[in-house]
Amino acid sequence: MKISNVEIRNLGILHDIEIDFEAKKRNIVFLNASNGGGKTTFQSALAWCIYGIKPDEDKFLSSFQLRKIKIGEIVKVSVKIVLDPDQDGRISIIERAQNFEKIGNAEAKLIGNESLNVLQRDRGHGALTEPHPAPSAWLKKYFPPRLQGFFLFDGEQMTKFWEQNVKLDIESAVKEIARVDLFDSIKKKMKELEQSKFKKISKKGGGKAELLEQQRQEEVKLLEIEEAERKQTNESLELLREGFKNLSRFMGETQNHQDDARELKNLESQEVRLRDEISRIKREIDVLVFSSGIFASLATTTPELLAQVEKAQQEDWLPPPFEPERVRSLLQNKECICGNSIHSGSSEEKKLQTLIERFQIASVAGKELDETHKQIKILISSLKSDSRVTKEKTDHVKSLMDAQRTVRDKQTEILDRLKGINANEVDVIARNYEETHRKILDLEITEKSLSESINKRLAKIESLDSSIKEATKNDKEAIQLSREVEVCKDISSAAEKIYESAIEQVRSKLEKAVSQNFDKVKLGGFQTVITDDFEVLTLKDGRKTSLSEGEKMLKGYIFSIALRDVINLNLPLVVDTPFGRLGAGFRKMVAEELASLMSGGENNNDRQLIFSMHDLEYTPLERKYFEKAKPKELYFANDAKSPTEKSVLGEGIDPAWYLEGHWKELASAKKTK
Amino acid sequence: MQKRQSSNQHKSHNDEVDTIRRTRRVAMSWNQELKESALPDLKAYVDSINGESVSSKQLFFLCMGMGIQRNFMGQVPARKSDSVRLEYLDEKDFALLKTVALAHKKDFKILLDEDAAYDIAEQFASGGLQIFADEMNNQPNFPVWLISQLSANLEEFFRQN
Numbered sequence: 001m002k003i004s005n006v007e008i009r010n011l012g013i014l015h016d017i018e019i020d021f022e023a024k025k026r027n028i029v030f031l032n033a034s035n036g037g038g039k040t041t042f043q044s045a046l047a048w049c050i051y052g053i054k055p056d057e058d059k060f061l062s063s064f065q066l067r068k069i070k071i072g073e074i075v076k077v078s079v080k081i082v083l084d085p086d087q088d089g090r091i092s093i094i095e096r097a098q099n100f101e102k103i104g105n106a107e108a109k110l111i112g113n114e115s116l117n118v119l120q121r122d123r124g125h126g127a128l129t130e131p132h133p134a135p136s137a138w139l140k141k142y143f144p145p146r147l148q149g150f151f152l153f154d155g156e157q158m159t160k161f162w163e164q165n166v167k168l169d170i171e172s173a174v175k176e177i178a179r180v181d182l183f184d185s186i187k188k189k190m191k192e193l194e195q196s197k198f199k200k201i202s203k204k205g206g207g208k209a210e211l212l213e214q215q216r217q218e219e220v221k222l223l224e225i226e227e228a229e230r231k232q233t234n235e236s237l238e239l240l241r242e243g244f245k246n247l248s249r250f251m252g253e254t255q256n257h258q259d260d261a262r263e264l265k266n267l268e269s270q271e272v273r274l275r276d277e278i279s280r281i282k283r284e285i286d287v288l289v290f291s292s293g294i295f296a297s298l299a300t301t302t303p304e305l306l307a308q309v310e311k312a313q314q315e316d317w318l319p320p321p322f323e324p325e326r327v328r329s330l331l332q333n334k335e336c337i338c339g340n341s342i343h344s345g346s347s348e349e350k351k352l353q354t355l356i357e358r359f360q361i362a363s364v365a366g367k368e369l370d371e372t373h374k375q376i377k378i379l380i381s382s383l384k385s386d387s388r389v390t391k392e393k394t395d396h397v398k399s400l401m402d403a404q405r406t407v408r409d410k411q412t413e414i415l416d417r418l419k420g421i422n423a424n425e426v427d428v429i430a431r432n433y434e435e436t437h438r439k440i441l442d443l444e445i446t447e448k449s450l451s452e453s454i455n456k457r458l459a460k461i462e463s464l465d466s467s468i469k470e471a472t473k474n475d476k477e478a479i480q481l482s483r484e485v486e487v488c489k490d491i492s493s494a495a496e497k498i499y500e501s502a503i504e505q506v507r508s509k510l511e512k513a514v515s516q517n518f519d520k521v522k523l524g525g526f527q528t529v530i531t532d533d534f535e536v537l538t539l540k541d542g543r544k545t546s547l548s549e550g551e552k553m554l555k556g557y558i559f560s561i562a563l564r565d566v567i568n569l570n571l572p573l574v575v576d577t578p579f580g581r582l583g584a585g586f587r588k589m590v591a592e593e594l595a596s597l598m599s600g601g602e603n604n605n606d607r608q609l610i611f612s613m614h615d616l617e618y619t620p621l622e623r624k625y626f627e628k629a630k631p632k633e634l635y636f637a638n639d640a641k642s643p644t645e646k647s648v649l650g651e652g653i654d655p656a657w658y659l660e661g662h663w664k665e666l667a668s669a670k671k672t673k
Numbered sequence: 674m675q676k677r678q679s680s681n682q683h684k685s686h687n688d689e690v691d692t693i694r695r696t697r698r699v700a701m702s703w704n705q706e707l708k709e710s711a712l713p714d715l716k717a718y719v720d721s722i723n724g725e726s727v728s729s730k731q732l733f734f735l736c737m738g739m740g741i742q743r744n745f746m747g748q749v750p751a752r753k754s755d756s757v758r759l760e761y762l763d764e765k766d767f768a769l770l771k772t773v774a775l776a777h778k779k780d781f782k783i784l785l786d787e788d789a790a791y792d793i794a795e796q797f798a799s800g801g802l803q804i805f806a807d808e809m810n811n812q813p814n815f816p817v818w819l820i821s822q823l824s825a826n827l828e829e830f831f832r833q834n
Contacts, residue, residue, distance in 0.1 A: 283724065286722055286723075286724075286820055287723055287724060289820055289823045289824045289827055290719070290722050290731075290820070291731070293738075293822070293823025293824060293826045293827050294734045294735045294738050294823065295734070295738070296823070296826035296827045296829070296830040297738030297741060297823070298734070298741055298772070298773065299830050300742065300776075301741060301773050301775070301776035302772060302776075303776075304772075304776035304779060305776065307779075308775055308779070308781040312781060364693055364785065365784055365785050366781075368693065368771070368781075368785070369775075369781045371764075371768070372767075372771045372772060372775070372784065374768075375764050375765045375767070375768030375769075376765075376768050378765060379765050379768065379769065380834065383830060383834075384830075384831075387830055387831040387834075388831070390824075390827055391831060
């Protein structure tokens with residue numbers, strides 16, 4: 001489906017415009033304009049004509065036209081779109097119009113309701129049909145309102161395309177356009193019919209059959225719950241298995257890195273353990289060295305002590321030589337140790353007295369020395385022990401430090417091997433792999449148990465069915481109803497299969513188409529997955545990944561075009577400011593990809609792309625990207641006489657654009673040549 | 674000494690008590706100036722090494738050890754009794770004080786005069802504190818330097834014993 005012609009009368013700045021898109025020859029049209037030139041008005045003209053979305057009040061009736069007419073005069077605002085070919089390969093003309101009456105110098109009011117007409121004619125024959133009796137329904141059929149977002153884009157909003165809740169829109173659009181809703185509805189109706197016929201059968205069989213029917217209904221309800229659970233489990237399993245496949249591939253590719261990453265983690269914890277241990281023992285050593293070191297420094301004094309002890313021993317002062325008390329008692333009794341009498345006042349007695357005095361002093365000093373010596377010996381012994389412990393601890397620290405050095409060397413070696421690889425990421429993926437594997441095993445067990453339960457329940461329902469039939473076997477009407485039940489079951493089952501198969505086909509085709517095209521621009525093992533409920537995911541190594549703004553935009557375009565191909569959604573793609581705020585790199589990527597999607601392939605003649613860009617967006621560079629697709633260039637420019645009220649249409653590039661910026665450079669370069 | 678000997682003669686039955694001149698001090702003393710300028714910093718450093726607050730006794734012996742190491746005695750002008758109290762010293766501690774005095778005097782009779790012995794110990798402690806005060810200014814990392822000194826002492830002791 002292509003827009004071949006658009007006529008706009010009295011709508012905003014587009015006062016009297018007729019655009020021929022040369023649809024038979026061109027797939028891409030650029031309808032450019034500077035700001036305020038009419039790009040957005042053109043979009044709103046299409047949105048009004050096709051979806052009935054009224055333009056803003058102040059941008060509806062052309063102010064230029066309003067100024068021209070007299071108060072009380074009526075003016076018609078209209079948009080006519082010619083589709084050639086339309087969805088059915090014919091030519092369709094859609095025209096929507098609204099009358100206004102001028103009621104003041106710059107005021108007008110709506111007169112009556114807007115009109116909508118759809119006319120058709122075969123392409124070969126010239127005669128137009130009568131106006132379509134239900135033009136709104138016709139439009140809704142070919143331009144489903146919920147697919148407006150896949151027809152009229154605003155490039156500025158395009159990067160948000162995936163952030164909005166498009167999942168349900170996509171799902172319902174796919175179901176509607178692929179015409180699969182019908183089968184789902186048939187399945188549901190047949191199930192209801194089956195149930196009601198069974199009720200009738202059971203009534204024929206009396207109380208027992210009715211009881212059996214009640215049991216049957218309960219079983220059917222439980223069966224439905226279990227089947228829904230199993231479906232959900234299978235969907236989760238499928239997603240997990242898909243992710244697991246990628247993880248397995250990654251694991252295979254990075255087996256060595258994983259080993260390294262694990263080893264690195266082990267080494268890191270070993271290193272931390274060693275560091276803590278070294279730090280703890282060093283602290284202990286410091287405390288020990290502090291307390292023992294003080295006394296060790298005093299130990300330098302002990303040699304003199306030993307010398308003094310030795311001297312005292314040599315001079316008989318150590319151990320204390322005798323007991324002065326006993327000698328004194330002997331002296332008082334005038335007796336010598338040898339037994340002879342000592343005369344009082346004799347020189348012997350005086351000598352002995354002096355000797356006793358001297359020995360008395362020596363004995364006290366000797367005792368003091370002896371005691372000091374004993375204490376110092378204890379201290380030295382304890383210091384020896386402390387010193388030994390310190391040495392042992394120091395040796396232990398040395399060995400731990402050696403081990404730490406070895407660990408660090410290994411870490412360096414592994415880090416060299418892992419240069420450019422994020423070891424943490426590798427490790428996380430390895431863990432993710434294990435976790436996914438565990439989840440799959442759990443879900444497989446759940447699925448198995450649900451399947452077993454479902455099979456048992458099916459067998460029970462079958463047995464209940466037989467019992468009910470047995471109870472009603474003599475009733476002719478019941479027999480007829482049983483046959484009808486069988487037919488309902490067959491139809492319901494067939495409809496279900498068709499529905500599931502159609503949905504799956506659409507889903508997988510869409511997934512394939514998006515993946516193929518997106519792979520061209522997003523390299524590096526990314527995968528597009530469209531879930532059963534049409535969520536569009538970009539996975540990297542089985543995990544959801546985030547995309548840059550440009551990538552999101554491109555993915556939006558690619559998805560939109562793929563949707564056209566896969567579900568035969570033949571809408572043109574009309575985009576206002578298609579590149580939005582994209583940088584130069586992404587513009588090139590988007591432009592080249594779109595040009596390729598529009599011009600490549602054999603069946604692309606029905607595709608149409610209409611871009612409205614301003615002078616900063618469409619430059620000689622962008623023109624070059626699309627060169628091969630041979631686009632038609634049109635422009636809206638403000639009318640020279642009424643620049644704020646009216647725009648005119650021209651072909652090629654707006655001459656005003658050549659007066660500045662990139663286009664001026666291009667013009668100058670051409671002149672120089 | 675002579676005077677005391679006559680006193681001993683007079684009290685000839687109290688041999689040992691009268692023979693040793695016991696001290697009446699209750700605590701050891703610091704050099705006042707150094708105590709104020711250097712001791713708080715030294716304590717802070719040593720606390721950081723020890724992991725907990727060190728006692729006055731440990732500080733006194735630490736300084737005395739350094740004084741002995743460098744054979745440097747400082748001034749202790751008046752008995753302020755502002756260092757470790759004697760009641761906190763055990764037999765081994767007294768033995769160490771006496772050994773220091775003995776090593777300095779090289780005569781075991783110094784043991785007969787406790788005050789004389791303790792004065793020597795105080796002077797070495799004062800000298801040690803002076804050395805630490807200088808090193809705290811000079812060493813870029815005083816705790817590391819201190820622990821290396823103590824460690825060297827211990828290694829030397831281990832080598833000799």
